[in-house]
Amino acid sequence: MPRRVFVTGMGIVSGLGIGLEETLSSLKNSRSGIGKIKYLDTVHDLPCAEVPLSEMEMKHLLDIPADKIVTRTALMAILAAKEALQNSRFPVKEGYRIAFINGTTVGGMEKSELYYFDFLENDTRNDYIEAHDCGSLTETIADYFGAFSYVSTPSTACSSAANAIVLGMNLIENRLVDAAVVGGSECITKFHLNGFNSLMILDKEPCRPFDATRAGLNLGEGAAFLVLEPEELCSQRGVEPLCRVSGYGNACDAYHQTASSPEGKGAALAMKKALEMSGIDSYSVNYINAHGTGTSNNDESEGRAIMSVFGDHIPPVSSTKGLTGHTTSAAGGVEAVISILAMLYRFIPANVNFRNQMPELSFSPVAEMVENVDLKHVLSNSFGFGGNNTSVIFSKE
Numbered sequence: 001m002p003r004r005v006f007v008t009g010m011g012i013v014s015g016l017g018i019g020l021e022e023t024l025s026s027l028k029n030s031r032s033g034i035g036k037i038k039y040l041d042t043v044h045d046l047p048c049a050e051v052p053l054s055e056m057e058m059k060h061l062l063d064i065p066a067d068k069i070v071t072r073t074a075l076m077a078i079l080a081a082k083e084a085l086q087n088s089r090f091p092v093k094e095g096y097r098i099a100f101i102n103g104t105t106v107g108g109m110e111k112s113e114l115y116y117f118d119f120l121e122n123d124t125r126n127d128y129i130e131a132h133d134c135g136s137l138t139e140t141i142a143d144y145f146g147a148f149s150y151v152s153t154p155s156t157a158c159s160s161a162a163n164a165i166v167l168g169m170n171l172i173e174n175r176l177v178d179a180a181v182v183g184g185s186e187c188i189t190k191f192h193l194n195g196f197n198s199l200m201i202l203d204k205e206p207c208r209p210f211d212a213t214r215a216g217l218n219l220g221e222g223a224a225f226l227v228l229e230p231e232e233l234c235s236q237r238g239v240e241p242l243c244r245v246s247g248y249g250n251a252c253d254a255y256h257q258t259a260s261s262p263e264g265k266g267a268a269l270a271m272k273k274a275l276e277m278s279g280i281d282s283y284s285v286n287y288i289n290a291h292g293t294g295t296s297n298n299d300e301s302e303g304r305a306i307m308s309v310f311g312d313h314i315p316p317v318s319s320t321k322g323l324t325g326h327t328t329s330a331a332g333g334v335e336a337v338i339s340i341l342a343m344l345y346r347f348i349p350a351n352v353n354f355r356n357q358m359p360e361l362s363f364s365p366v367a368e369m370v371e372n373v374d375l376k377h378v379l380s381n382s383f384g385f386g387g388n389n390t391s392v393i394f395s396k397e
Contacts, residue, residue, distance in 0.1 A: 003173050004231040006241035007394070009088025011080040012337045014222030014324045015049025019083055024341055030350045030369050032323045034206050034218050039072075040188050041114070046202055048188055049220035049325030051076055062144070070140060071108035071131050076223035077141045077185035080333075084181060085145070088227035089239060092147035099177040100148040101168050102141060102225075103160025103184030105329040107134035110189040141185075150177055155329070157384030158291070159250075160184050161224070162332025165392055166248050168228050178233060183225030183333030192219055192328065207294035207326075208353035209319035210303065210365045217293045220325020224333035226340075243340055246280070246377070246395040249273025253387035261387065264305025267291075270389040271309045274379065278393045282310045285393070286375040287348055289339045290365070291383045292319020293326055302381065303361040316373075318351035318366040332382035332390065340394055343375040 012019065015033020016026035026033065033049040040050070058075040059066055062082070070078075081100070085092060092098060108131035115125035130136050138153040150171065154163040161184025168180030196202050196219060203216035234241050251273065253266030275282060291302055306314060320338050327334045342349055351365035376396045383389045 004244060005169055005172050005228050006231060006234055006244050007226050007340060008229050008234060008239050008241050009084045009090065009227035010242065010337045010340060011083030011087060012222065012224040012334060013051050013076050013079050014327060014334055015051065015220050016324055018053065018079065020087070020341070024345065026323065027338065027341065027349050028347060028369065030323070030352055032206065032352060033220065034325050040190070040193065042190055042193055044193055044197065046193065046204060047206055047218045049218060050188060051221055069127055069131055071111050071137060072187040073104060073106065073108060073185050074137050074140045076187060076221070077102060078144050080183065080185065080223040081141065081181055081225045084225040084227050090179065090227055092145060096178040097149045098147055099150040099152070099168055099171050099180040100142045101152045101154065101164040101180060101182045102138040103154045103164040103329050103332065104134050104137060104186055105155050105157055105160060106186060106189050106191060107137040108132045109191055110187050113190050156388045158328050158331050159382045159384035159388045159390040160329035160332065162382035162390035162392055163250065165226065165245065165332065165336065166250060166390060169245055169248060172228060172230050180228045181225050182228060183223065184330040185223035186327055186329040187221045188219050201295045203294060206353055207322055208355070209292035209294040209321055209351055210299050210358060211354050212356040212358045214294045214296065214299060216295055217321065218325045220327040222324065222327045222330050222334050224330060224337045226336060243343060243394045244397045245392065247274040247278025247393040248391065249277065250390045252389065261301060264301040264308070266387045266389040267302055267305035267381065267383055268308045270391040271305065271379065274391040274393045278377070278395065280377055283313050285315045285377050285379050287342060287378045288315055288317045289335050289378065289380045290317050290319045291381040292321055292351070294321060298383065299358065300360050302383065303358065307362055314363045316348050316366045316370070317363060318349055320349050322352035323349070335380050335382065336392060339378045339380045343378050343394060343396055346373055346375065347371045348373055
């Protein structure tokens, strides 16, 4: 019989704020973190959702020396993972086999792109080359805690953090580790901004997922992690779990390098796999936190996938990217935490800026935050370039 695995702690930083408390307040007040770029040095005037701290401010919070090379992506991850471990009260120094799995794609690129010309002309900044690599970045985060026996770095674009959850589940279910800290971290880089801009999918105004007039996404940055533990360890430690990870599914339709299939075949298959594993039917899902990027392709594709899976009984759906921006590789972690907060505090986050029904879809997203709702099962979608689609179901048990 499969092991039952629970979430016992969470941590998050994003444009919504630092930590669970600020994040919850922003969600319940539909307060968006999207605004003018402050920390990234760029010529573009495009709305983004940055974590509201400088690197020096993050180093100060973490007691990291100012001259130590730690990238922005790593600093955000350390803040979020530290909160998750504190929230779970997990005794990391007591001999447990703990995995640390961090989904990221750009790693420490924001430093290597900053010092690119130094690399070409001299050797004064070469130490930053090592900090660029995604695996090295995860090792830097893990070294801060000095407590992990297994470290891994899924890199599947915007489904990276969701796949970190899947990998952590697999490790626990197969008794390869005792517990896992899973999620992802990603900062905004010039590569991000210029790359998405070249694809012509960045909105110059605040994004409006699932709106007929949607014109693209707004980039965001952040980090979020969950602490996963099997049922017997929760009992041994005497902790009250936040929720259970009851199902997950991954499917890669490989339709296009950057676009989802028009019918959302891979997305539908990922959701169906998650439902099958959870043992619940589609009627039992009380809320879907959609990938919902605000691009023409994603929202129609994902919407059609939801319709094909849920038919005439589509639960409330919202994308929270109008609040957080698209945190890319960290999105699966950020939106997992948001989904669990919604379950715990009995509300459905708003799909902000929605005004106009998409004619292709039979449903509209939740335009205004809804309170006092009983959410027993919530589904979080994270879909990446190349058609790598992951869905995770969290259940209140």
